[in-house]
Amino acid sequence: MSCTEIFYISPTVGASGAIYGVLVAYAFCFPNAQLAFIFIPVPVAAKYFVPAIILLDLLSGVTGFSIFGSNVAHFAHVGGGVVGFLLMLLFGRSERRR
Secondary structure (H helix, E strand, O other): OOHHHHHHOOOOOOOHHHHHHHHHHHHHHOOOOEEOOOOOOOOEEHHHHHHHHHHHHHHHHHHOOOOOOOOOOHHHHHHHHHHHHHHHHHHHHHHHHO
16 A cells, blocks of 8 residues: 555544534624525525524434435534534623623
């Protein structure tokens, strides 16, 4: 096996959990902002859109059935959303004190 073949079979790491954290913080800061999912051309308020995709990932992680394909870390998405929420609360409170 050559050196280049080793790189092709190594697992990949994404930043989708961090993106979910940013989405959750955005939804709490701007709940009425309109977001559009790339496959659904109708804009939806962030306060409805973000909980729906978090619940979809939670359901996909629990059941094992995924509409996004295989090898998706659904619990990493949910964990990223939880961490984004906690960081938003932590840093939001420190900003209010100043």
